[in-house]
Amino acid sequence: MVSAPNTEELEQLLAQYRRQYEGIQETQRSLKEISCTVTSPRRTVSVTAKHGGLISDVSFPTSAYKRMAPKELAAAITETIEKAQSEAAGEAADLLAPSMPEGVDVHKLFRGEGDLQSLMPQSPRGSSTLDELLNRGK
Template sequence: MTSPYDEEIEDLLALYRKQRAEAVEARRRINEVTGTATAPRQTVKATVNAQGEVTAIEFPTGAYHRMTPKELSEALLTTIRQARANALEAVAEVGSLGLPAGVKITDLVEGRVDATAVLDDEPGMPDSVREYIAGGRPDVRRDGAR
């Protein structure tokens, strides 16, 4: 025999499964993200993944031969920073990932927002379901008798 509680729980489970599938798809898309930047005069080109890890460094021209070590170092660092910013923008385009209104993925990734401060401690659910979970089905006594 099913009860209204069973239906509400099934609805919540269906919602959870949908949100989980969306999160898995978002993660897959994020894993495909890269960011690339090229320094002025084509001295260096950097590519990073969604986590900001450098995956490629290229020297498209021989211009780096004419640079001092300090200039080359600065060009590398600046280009890598820009590539990371580009990757972060691409991650943000994947979507909000179910974040609360006004919270940007870029703010979470860059540490400007604490996830625990914006996400509820408890999952959203009707009070009747919360009571059901806390105390069991109201038509069944704890000893199993009806």
């Protein structure tokens, strides 16, 4: 049987939870503000990507695209989109990295190369204070 936890310990756990929750809210706001613009080397196309890879703008800063073969223009657009999306993903990974467990490479996760199981501990107990409270009655 677990003994009644100390009110002060519960208040500390609640305060810790609130700080973490506020941090998550701030991170979420920052993720929504990500916007990366990449321009192709010959200034043929410019692409803006948001968090999650959403393309919010495609523009042609010069008339260079008019002199390109369709296949060449398509390749320039595709490459520029990929670079903008990659930059946006990198910014998102940088924002999330501090909140990840130690040893988790968020950049690899965003590229689909990471281990998602590394995000969760094998045991559901994460706080030493919580572990202590749960183990008191044993």
